[in-house]
Amino acid sequence: xxxxxxxxxxxxxxxxxxxxxxxxxxxxxxxxxxxxxxxxxxxxxxxxxxxxxxxxxxxxxxxxxxxxxxxxxxxxxxxxxxxxxxxxxxxxxxxxxxxxxxxxxxxxxxxxxxxxxxxxxxxxxxxxxxxxxxxxxxxxxxxxxxxxxxxxxxxxxxxxxxxxxxxxxxxxxxxxxxxxxxxxxxxxxxxxxxxxxxxxxxxxxxxxxxxxxxxxxxxxxxxxxxxxxxxxxxxxxxxxxxxxxxxxxxxxxxxxxxxxxxxxxxxxxxxxxxxxxxxxxxxxxxxxxxxxxxxxxxxxxxxxxxxxxxxxxxxxxxxxxxxxxxxxxxxxxxxxxxxxxxxxxxxxxxxxxxxxxxxxxxxxxxxxxxxxxxxxxxxxxxxxxxxx
Amino acid sequence: xxxxxxxxxxxxxxxxxxxxxxxxxxxxxxxxxxxxxxxxxxxxxxxxxxxxxxxxxxxxxxxxxxxxxxxxxxxxxxxxxxxxxxxxxxxxxxxxxxxxxxxxxxxxxxxxxxxxxxxxxxxxxxxxxxxxxxxxxxxxxxxxxxxxxxxxxxxxxxxxxxxxxxxxxxxxxxxxxxxxxxxxxxxxxxxxxxxxxxxxxxxxxxxxxxxxxxxxxxxxxxxxxxxxxxxxxxxxxxxxxxxxxxxxxxxxxxxxxxxxxxxxxxxxxxxxxxxxxxxxxxxxxxxxxxxxxxxxxxxxxxxxxxxxxxxxxxxxxxxxxxxxxxxxxxxxxxxxxxxxxxxxxxxxx
Numbered sequence: 001x002x003x004x005x006x007x008x009x010x011x012x013x014x015x016x017x018x019x020x021x022x023x024x025x026x027x028x029x030x031x032x033x034x035x036x037x038x039x040x041x042x043x044x045x046x047x048x049x050x051x052x053x054x055x056x057x058x059x060x061x062x063x064x065x066x067x068x069x070x071x072x073x074x075x076x077x078x079x080x081x082x083x084x085x086x087x088x089x090x091x092x093x094x095x096x097x098x099x100x101x102x103x104x105x106x107x108x109x110x111x112x113x114x115x116x117x118x119x120x121x122x123x124x125x126x127x128x129x130x131x132x133x134x135x136x137x138x139x140x141x142x143x144x145x146x147x148x149x150x151x152x153x154x155x156x157x158x159x160x161x162x163x164x165x166x167x168x169x170x171x172x173x174x175x176x177x178x179x180x181x182x183x184x185x186x187x188x189x190x191x192x193x194x195x196x197x198x199x200x201x202x203x204x205x206x207x208x209x210x211x212x213x214x215x216x217x218x219x220x221x222x223x224x225x226x227x228x229x230x231x232x233x234x235x236x237x238x239x240x241x242x243x244x245x246x247x248x249x250x251x252x253x254x255x256x257x258x259x260x261x262x263x264x265x266x267x268x269x270x271x272x273x274x275x276x277x278x279x280x281x282x283x284x285x286x287x288x289x290x291x292x293x294x295x296x297x298x299x300x301x302x303x304x305x306x307x308x309x310x311x312x313x314x315x316x317x318x319x320x321x322x323x324x325x326x327x328x329x330x331x332x333x334x335x336x337x338x339x340x341x342x343x344x345x346x347x348x349x350x351x352x353x354x355x356x357x358x359x360x361x362x363x364x365x366x367x368x369x370x371x372x373x374x375x376x377x378x379x380x381x382x383x384x385x386x387x388x
Numbered sequence: 389x390x391x392x393x394x395x396x397x398x399x400x401x402x403x404x405x406x407x408x409x410x411x412x413x414x415x416x417x418x419x420x421x422x423x424x425x426x427x428x429x430x431x432x433x434x435x436x437x438x439x440x441x442x443x444x445x446x447x448x449x450x451x452x453x454x455x456x457x458x459x460x461x462x463x464x465x466x467x468x469x470x471x472x473x474x475x476x477x478x479x480x481x482x483x484x485x486x487x488x489x490x491x492x493x494x495x496x497x498x499x500x501x502x503x504x505x506x507x508x509x510x511x512x513x514x515x516x517x518x519x520x521x522x523x524x525x526x527x528x529x530x531x532x533x534x535x536x537x538x539x540x541x542x543x544x545x546x547x548x549x550x551x552x553x554x555x556x557x558x559x560x561x562x563x564x565x566x567x568x569x570x571x572x573x574x575x576x577x578x579x580x581x582x583x584x585x586x587x588x589x590x591x592x593x594x595x596x597x598x599x600x601x602x603x604x605x606x607x608x609x610x611x612x613x614x615x616x617x618x619x620x621x622x623x624x625x626x627x628x629x630x631x632x633x634x635x636x637x638x639x640x641x642x643x644x645x646x647x648x649x650x651x652x653x654x655x656x657x658x659x660x661x662x663x664x665x666x667x668x669x670x671x672x673x674x675x676x677x678x679x680x681x682x683x684x685x686x687x688x689x690x691x692x693x694x695x696x697x698x699x700x701x702x703x704x705x706x707x708x709x710x711x712x713x714x715x716x717x718x719x720x721x722x723x724x725x726x727x728x729x730x731x732x733x734x735x736x737x
Contacts, residue, residue, distance in 0.1 A: 003487050024517055056449035057471065062520075063444040063512035064471055067721040070621045077639065080621040080726065081480065084443075084471035086450050092468055096480055103486030104390065119516075128448045241437075241467035243457040256464035371453050375467075 003102040005385055007224035007231035008346040010040025010217030016180040016331045019118035020211040025060060026072035029114050032213035033073055036110065040217040041228045044074035047217075048106035053083040053093025053113040054335030055370075058125035060116055073112065085239070087283070087370025089113060090214065090338025091377030095237045097218050098379075102234075107220050114213035115333035122209060122334065141206060141286065143372065145198035147251040148288040152200065154252060157291060157306035159200060163191040164309055165287035166205040166329055172316055173326025175355035180210045180331040205287035205329070212333030214340045224385075232346035235363065235386045236267030237379040244372040251373055257296040260376040265298070268363070268380045269387070273298045277380070279321040279348055279358045281341040282367040285328045290314060294322070297367065297378075316356065324348065324356040338368025342379055349383040393485045394604040394611030395732065396597050397426035398700030398707075403566040403592035403688035406502040412446065413458035416498050416593045420459060423494070423595045427607045431460045434597075435490025437467040438481040440474035440497040441692050444509055455498065466490065473497060474594060474696030475619075475657075475718030475728050481598055482617055491603045498593035499692035506589050506691065513721060515624060526722065527586055531578035533631040533723045534662035538580060540632045543665045545580055549573045551661040552584040552686060559683025566590045566688040587659040592690030594697045612703035612714075612732040616644030619728035624721070631723055634670040640729040641671055646715050651731070653678045653705055653714035655698035659685040663724055667717060671729075681705065695719065699730050706734040 012035025014020070020028055029052075037043060050073050057063050066075075066082040073080070085092040090113040097111035123139050152159065167188045173179035174186075194204035224231045240260035242249065261273075270276045282297070284290045294305035299320060308314055314322035323329070325344040328337045345366035347353040358364075363382045369375060399422035407415055424430065437459060443451045452469045461467060466489075470476045474497020481493035501509075507525035514520040537543045552571055559568035566588045574583030597607070604611040620636035620643075623629055641647060654677050658664035664679070673679060680686075682701040685694050695718025705711040713733050720726040 003489075057443050057512075058449045060516070061512065062516045063509070064442060064720070065516075066472075066621075067513050067725055068515050068624050070725070071623050071625070075621050076623050077620060077636070079619050081476060082471050083468065083480075084452070085469050086453065096468065096483075099480075099483045099487050099489075103483045105483055105486065125449050239466055239468055240464045241456060242461050242464040244453050245457070246462065248462070254464075259464045371450060374453065374456075374461075 002388055004104050004220050006098050006101045006234040007219055008216050008381065009219050009224060009227040009231045010036040010042065011343045011347055012036030012039060012215045013178045013340065013343065014212045015178050016210045016212035016333055018210065020116065025065065025116050025119065026069055028116055028211065029069055029112055029213045030072045032215040033110060033112055036215035036217050042217060046108055047074060047110045049079040049100055049109050050075040051081045051083065051093055051097035051109060051111045053089040054115055055087060055089055056125055059122050059334065060119040073110065085370060085375045087334060088338050088368040088375040088377045089370065090336050090340065091342055091366065091368030092239055094216060094339055094342045095239060095377055095379065098234060098237055101218055101220050108223050109218045110215060111218060112213060112215040113336040113339040115335040116211045117209045117333065118211050141198040141201055144286055145201050148200060148286065151252045151288060151292050155303040155306055161291055161306045161309055162200065162205050162287040163188060165284065165290040166191045168315055169323050169327045169329040172324055172356055173330035176325045179326040180208050201286050207285040207328045207332035210331055210333040212331065212336050214336045214343050216343055230350045230383065232349045232381040233385045235380045235382045236264035238263035239377045242374050244374050252292060253296045254373050256374060257369065257376045260378050261297045264378045264380050274320065277363050277365050278361040279324060280365045280367065281323060281325060281344045283328055283338060283341055283369050284323060285332065287329060290322055293367065321358050324353065324358055338377060341368055342366035346381050349381050391486055391488065391600050392613055393482055393598055393600050394613045395699065395703035396599045396604050396608035396611050397423040398596045398704045399423040399426065400564050400594040400697055400700065401592045402564050403590045403690050405566065405590055407500060407591040412498055412500060413454050415591065416455055416496060417458050419593050419595045420496060423597050427597045429492065429597065434492050434494045435466065436481055436484045436493040437465055438477040438493065438495050439469050440472050440477035440696065441499060442471055444512055445499050445501060445691060447503060473692050473718050473720055475699055478596060478696060478699055479617055479619060479728065482614060485598060485600050491600045493598040494595065495598065495696065496593065496595035497693040497696045499690050500591040501589045501691055502591050527581060528578045529626065529722045530660040530662065531581045532626065534580050534660065536631040537662050537665055542632055542669065543662060548585050548661040551664050555680055555684050555686040558681050559687035562682050562687065564688065565683045568683060568687055581660060585661040587685045587689035590688055590690050592688065592693050594693040594700055596696065596700050608707065610707050610709060610734050612706035612734060615731045615733050617730040618643035619726065621726040624725060626723055632666065634666050634724050634727060637667055637670040637717065637727040637729060640727055644729045644731045646671065646729060646731050649713065651677060651713045651715045653681065653702060653711040655682060655702040655716045656680055657685055657695045657698050657718045659689050661686065666724060695728065702732050706732055709737065
């Protein structure tokens, strides 16, 4: 039994900013969904089901918001699913939507992820005291900084690599009209001079808090044939999870990430990711995660990822561009961040990434992770339909 | 040709008013062991895992991550989570099995309502700008629905009391139920709903194992085949809905194939007596159908697990040979806003 091929035919994002005070949560998500419909030249009536994701409900203070958002997303009378897999949720949400088509349950599905961080306080949302368990009182940076330090020690990377990533991503963001941070006066020196927040992570090597939403229209082969613009085709998608804390966990390069990438490459027939994949949108909330994930995803041998970054391979005009959109470092509506990676990968292979387009991008990887580096979701999209 | 997928094992906790001595993980682990044992599988044999729960009951963000540790996700597993009742986690797992990427799935759900006031907590589901600030609680909203039903002539208070009495009597044979036996009609909680018309507040967990095709036949003597499953959502605002009807339930049932032939059993997630009346009408159930032989949500209502339990109870009756064609229903949101219907069948005997 073969799966139905899945295509991305519509993509919409909001302009991501620190606070969208002009719209409600419903207004925000509808804006992204309408742009995706416009891109696909479809109407609400063409959508068979809606799959929505976001990070914890405490971030806005709305419990199970799919109930409240049913009307805004044209879901009344339709199936609506709500996915939540921590920071990887944007990617997972797209993959759950993908399965509805691949399993031939529905023909055309709207999938959307969002976060409106200005409605509440994410640091508070992550820091509720729990009996018998250490709360994340220092926020996500406090949790991840020791793992970055462990990577530096293991790989022998010079401590300048993190700032190179931040400088690159913030410059890439200048070419992306939807990116949150547009730092026109950014320099490498400014990144390096920014305050140390969680040693070794500096302020300018840290993601912002954004309001934003991202939507995609996914469809089957027949839907793709009607698409007015080139579709992006799914060549492989996978999720992997492992426990948060246990003695055998490698927090620098988690096994779940390696297994997830291997599954995607197997589905897509990729044997040498470094040569066969043209660009990557990866989830880099703190700059050092670029070299770390380059290794975890198989683009570099263990301990070698920082050399790719340092030699300019991951620059927009490099041999393996990473985070052409500016990445999570420039735009972080948490629940949407994973889906933005997936959507930006699709934009690249559709040739619609505008100023941050990588010339000739045919196969691009979208990557998301979450929790304590324990949840991974990835997809690989291509300009050509998959070979069945 | 779509793949045949079945529920091959079902387990649940004893549902209780409080479980202070247990963490969510401790509550869940025996149930996971139970269902895996029934199917003769280990965690590593499972192709896909999916869970349902809500952070708002746990009172913390990412509450499901600890439950995942309890599953034993090592080596890493293919896994997902819905911030919904476990019935929707089962739906996601079903779609995953349909793609052919996995042959077996573990689905679980849990909820501890005891640490807080669930009536207050559920107000946070409402429109955050216009409605939630008024804190209309879940019983008050259900009472609006019950009164609309009475005003429309579809029920009266004695009829509602009859639903409560039948549910609690059925629960007498369900060792997991929180409440069973005779029930006084009780005082009004919010008129016209009395204590007997409302669900107990409780803690609990449930799990099922799904398997595809021949794998299901090897794991279970009489698999409960999922012939159809569909879910639909309605508008959120109560003012734009006819509270005496449930069009989303009817549509989901139609898509699941329920109306093609009569069912013999219906497990309905109706936490309020009045909602059973609404659902019976929407699903065209007559007196020949055994409704909620487990006692339903009026006997045990562990939020986030109660919908999955309806599917599990319906499947277990098929496993035991007590049913040949059963429907299971789950709901979410105020006054039956979102509804899922699954149609389960056993092989001919």
